[in-house]
Amino acid sequence: MINIGVLISGSGTNLQSLIDNIEMGNINGEIKIVISNRKDAYGLVRAEKVGIEALYINREDFQSDEGYNKKIIEELKKRNIELVVLAGYLKILSKEFVQNYNRRIINIHPSLLPDFGGKGYYGDRVHKAVLESGKKTTGATVHFVDEGTDTGSIILQETVEVKEDDTVESLQSRVLELEHRLLPRAVKLLCEKL
Ligand code: GRF
Numbered sequence: 178m179i180n181i182g183v184l185i186s187g188s189g190t191n192l193q194s195l196i197d198n199i200e201m202g203n204i205n206g207e208i209k210i211v212i213s214n215r216k217d218a219y220g221l222v223r224a225e226k227v228g229i230e231a232l233y234i235n236r237e238d239f240q241s242d243e244g245y246n247k248k249i250i251e252e253l254k255k256r257n258i259e260l261v262v263l264a265g266y267l268k269i270l271s272k273e274f275v276q277n278y279n280r281r282i283i284n285i286h287p288s289l290l291p292d293f294g295g296k297g298y299y300g301d302r303v304h305k306a307v308l309e310s311g312k313k314t315t316g317a318t319v320h321f322v323d324e325g326t327d328t329g330s331i332i333l334q335e336t337v338e339v340k341e342d343d344t345v346e347s348l349q350s351r352v353l354e355l356e357h358r359l360l361p362r363a364v365k366l367l368c369e370k371l
Pocket residue numbers: 185186187188189190191192220264265266285286287300353356
């Protein structure tokens with residue numbers, strides 16, 4: 178059974194899909210802790226509802242990003258976390274963090290990386306850029322996290338159609354549905370390999 182730590186910043190629907198898939202016995206892993214950099218992240222409530230420890234760590238309590246990341250690493254180590262999942266986590270990890278968990282951190286991104294990835298591409302901005310590009314296909318990617326932004330090697334990727342009348346909202350919800358299938362599949366794979 179692999180000890181999983183999940184980092185979030187928002188509503189946590191990707192976290193919820195992991196919780197549900199673990200509940201159904203699809204994944205040989207257990208979420209030991211959920212950490213958020215945002216106090217109001219609903220994902221913290223989702224964790225608490227199913228008895229998973231939920232921790233808000235306030236960036237303001239630290240002098241630097243390095244110090245903030247050190248605290249997160251400390252909390253993960255305390256719980257012998259073996260796999261770190263970034264599920265809508267919007268802060269960049271420090272070099273030290275990535276080196277501490279080499280090829281043990283994965284991220285879900287709402288596009289077909291490397292397209293529409295990297296600095297500044299998150300949330301609505303990704304889907305807005307896809308619509309403006311005129312591309313007829315987009316998708317979601319689960320990748321290992323390295324020291325870059327959205328640049329680590331790809332684990333799983335799947336496409337969705339961009340429809341003529343799509344808005345940012347309609348496209349985002351279609352991609353999110355895919356994410357909720359893709360992330361649990363990637364975590365399942367890794368929990369069988371680690
Ligand atoms: C998702 O679109 C994900 O691709 C991106 O941030 C969003 C997280 O949504 N990384 P949620 O907090 O899991 O609902």
